[in-house]
Amino acid sequence: MTAVQRRTSRDIRTANRYAVLRQVIAGSPASRQKLAAATGLSLATVANLVGELIERRMVLEVGFEESDGGRPRGLVAANPRGGVLIGVDLGETFIHAEAYDLRLEVLATAGGEFGADESRPDAVADRITAAVTEVAAKAAVHGEVLGVGVSVPGQVDRERGIAVFAPNWDWRDVPLHDLLAARLPGPLHLDNPMRAAMAAELWFGAARDCADAVAVILGTGVGAGLAVGGALHRGRSNSAGEWGHTTLVLDGRPCRCGNRGCVEAYTGAPGIMRTLAELRPGSPLLREGDQQATVRGLGRAAAGGDSDALAVVEETARCLGAGVADLVNLLNPEVVVLSSWVAEALGETLVRAVRGAVAARALARPWGATRIALSRLGSSAVSLGAASFALEGALAPLRGRLAG
């Protein structure tokens, strides 16, 4: 069956409810007429769904809009006391948790760094629990916790709440739902940073109002969140987006996935360190064993015109540009957003060089339809996206073990 065939009426209703609430959050206060125009749904359907959201106290009537002669139109907005959403960005060496109200405004933040050796599943579960408990306590006055979205690195089985594969931690089939569910203040919604970052860019970032978009994640690992037709593309087993493990140089550098020549081996933080070591052996810019210090130092030096740093950024951009040109030629997106800490550290110096490299490689027609932008969401992108998953989950009828 096609997806169209697989979707039940209930799924469609959940999706429509989510589309309406997204619009309410994006453009509060809004009339039902405006919501109907923005979603393509009929006014009757919108009125019906808004009624449900009001009944759940997620949306409030907030007044009336002036209109020319006709009846005044009622306005609705997201209820800031209608419940709390929690988003957790679990990185390979840090955790960042945020609590949001239903307008997706930040109520509380918690987290910090930890050593790469502190990656045992039970230790990580303790860390998630502590951060979530902390932000939930601070946000308690805004209502009950409607859901907890958690992003973990690697591949994730959302339905079963399992971290299937996280190579940097050597995690395989870690049952995070079982480790966490009883300790969290709301239902767990597990996913990964590629999809969380893409969701955040669609809601609030550079991909807002885009149908087809890519969020490129540049950190220790590299990947791409994909949006098609305004929705996340997850693929058959929720593992779409492994662009970091597509081939850039057949038989090239070894990659931690076991393969050779992957995009990640040239554009992830360890790959950039290797490029630096190859191009400028003995450079003081290389801080062995410290990715963050090396990459952030490179970014500062390149911005200041240091020729060694610029050479490394140029070579990184050449590889990254070839990989982004692949995304442009294959997917023909409206925007490619460069996101996560390596993109932030190398900043506009990197983005300018990448634009040049993509322009030299991509086909004219898709390239003419694409922008390349640096994410403006900063370090909150992934937790914001994770919270949006919690919101989406809260709109579905409760069902299955993950919602229990």
Next chain:
Amino acid sequence: MTAVQRRTSRDIRTANRYAVLRQVIAGSPASRQKLAAATGLSLATVANLVGELIERRMVLEVGFEESDGGRPRGLVAANPRGGVLIGVDLGETFIHAEAYDLRLEVLATAGGEFGADESRPDAVADRITAAVTEVAAKAAVHGEVLGVGVSVPGQVDRERGIAVFAPNWDWRDVPLHDLLAARLPGPLHLDNPMRAAMAAELWFGAARDCADAVAVILGTGVGAGLAVGGALHRGRSNSAGEWGHTTLVLDGRPCRCGNRGCVEAYTGAPGIMRTLAELRPGSPLLREGDQQATVRGLGRAAAGGDSDALAVVEETARCLGAGVADLVNLLNPEVVVLSSWVAEALGETLVRAVRGAVAARALARPWGATRIALSRLGSSAVSLGAASFALEGALAPLRGRLAG
């Protein structure tokens, strides 16, 4: 706006009408209840849409289904005399036109080969007109021509009916709609072979019942039709799918797109000929200047166990496998269908080797969710897909110059 937001109620109605008619064609005769279950639409919506299709004489009442006790259920089927659809596959050296009834059964076929030097736009337009006129005349007894779908190589502006870029013919912005519209017996629907082949695989081929799928086109040119959520992914400017121009070997072989190291430079027919010349210089298998003879000869020799031919197929499969592994890792599809004449010529020898190469390179989770299959639609795939575009167009309200 997201795609959801952009879709008007009329677009949604057209899409639903198309979904219902697809199901009628796929499973005739069908009850409205079965159509509702298969599409996820309500019974009332389906009854309404079926009523419209009956009014247009595209669908017929054909009897009743036995049911256990309840009222007998009416059955509907596509009307074999409800109109004619024409699909044209214009290749770089051949044209293949077919006329279909509304069950998408073939009524008539026309076409033939032509020289690569006969690619002037007016000569090509004459050739298309002649082939369409021939099949339309043969099929006239089945009703009026509801639409003519034409697939041309390269990138296409569907809305304006323009062949934007076809590198092998050096075509740029050829106004096919203006050259053809007045000479065709029905509205023109222009697209390219990647999307036409993907549509055909979704309707009748190896991707039937799949949500996420890829149709890899291996011919002189190389590309990929993409299906996401059961529908074609076209991208921002209808140029998604240029997988042939994604990088396999940074700074590798020159490609006719002007770039270096593209997938097409290793896996298209000219690339395979180059691989043969490099691996086995002076081999009698190489028929200089004749792609078809060389590749078909390689396929026959490899199937017969010839070690030179097998070496070339193995090396081609290694490159193709790396490129297909990229599709698997990035898109996580249910099936990758290998299609067009090079895939047909190298057959199961190629497919087996590609499976091995992909297995060695793709990540375990997406690879575990994917099949790799050889197309079973043969030389009709693209014309069938083009006819499906004509059908889709016939279900939309007439509008714009392409429908005029």
